[in-house]
Amino acid sequence: MNARLFSFLGGDTGPWRVTRSSAIVGKPLGAVARVDVVSGAVAANAAGWSLRGITSNERYVLREEKNELLSKQQGLGRAEATCAALIPLRKNAAWWALTQDERRAIFEAQSHHTQIGMRYLPAIARKLHHCRDLSEDEPFDFLTWFEFAPAHEPAFDQLLAALRATREWQYVEREVDLRLVRES
Numbered sequence: 001m002n003a004r005l006f007s008f009l010g011g012d013t014g015p016w017r018v019t020r021s022s023a024i025v026g027k028p029l030g031a032v033a034r035v036d037v038v039s040g041a042v043a044a045n046a047a048g049w050s051l052r053g054i055t056s057n058e059r060y061v062l063r064e065e066k067n068e069l070l071s072k073q074q075g076l077g078r079a080e081a082t083c084a085a086l087i088p089l090r091k092n093a094a095w096w097a098l099t100q101d102e103r104r105a106i107f108e109a110q111s112h113h114t115q116i117g118m119r120y121l122p123a124i125a126r127k128l129h130h131c132r133d134l135s136e137d138e139p140f141d142f143l144t145w146f147e148f149a150p151a152h153e154p155a156f157d158q159l160l161a162a163l164r165a166t167r168e169w170q171y172v173e174r175e176v177d178l179r180l181v182r183e184s
């Protein structure tokens with residue numbers, strides 16, 4: 001089994017209780033009570049959905065950005081980080097038709113994604129999963145996962161508002177924002 005492959009299972013079990021699920025762009029996800037995050041490819045049970053994604057090498061960060069991220073960011077699973085967000089995203093065909101240098105220019109030079117995100121470290125911990133290369137018919141290109149303490153939810157909302165106003169987000173054709181609290 002590939003250790004970088006994860007399934008996000010929406011259903012009625014798992015430590016994360018769904019507090020809100022909003023379709024920001026495009027179709028919503030089916031309503032579920034809880035989310036479980038498990039290793040490997042796991043099928044949905046009858047009541048819910050399963051989204052699969054794989055962690056990967058970085059595509060856009062430059063060495064100095066990477067060093068700054070490494071010096072500031074914290075990992076998942078902190079005791080105080082009882083809130084999470086699962087935000088699956090799909091970008092449109094125009095984005096995928098660009099070359100790597102064109103995408104990097106939009107992502108950072110024009111949209112300042114890393115620079116904006118860096119201001120919210122270490123409060124927000126993050127993990128990015130890619131779906132696009134798993135199969136032809138994955139519903140999303142990315143599954144993004146964030147963990148933070150309840151006191152930092154307003155900051156997280158501010159971060160999202162800043163990113164959603166960027167040129168990069170003009171290429172987003174589907175985005176669902178699920179908020180969760182850990183209850184184990």
Ligand code: HEM
Nearest residue numbers: 057058059060061087089114117118120124126142144160
């Ligand atoms: C917590 C602060 C954040 C930081 C420091 C951050 C940083 C980064 C970095 C450095 C990358 C590029 C990785 C690479 O080189 O391949 C990236 C990619 C990405 N981030 Fe963020 N990010 C943050 C928050 C967010 C938020 C709130 C979202 C919204 C859902 C988001 C969505 C994404 C997506 C979808 C990608 C992949 C973009 C692509 O490959 O086209 N990030 N982020």
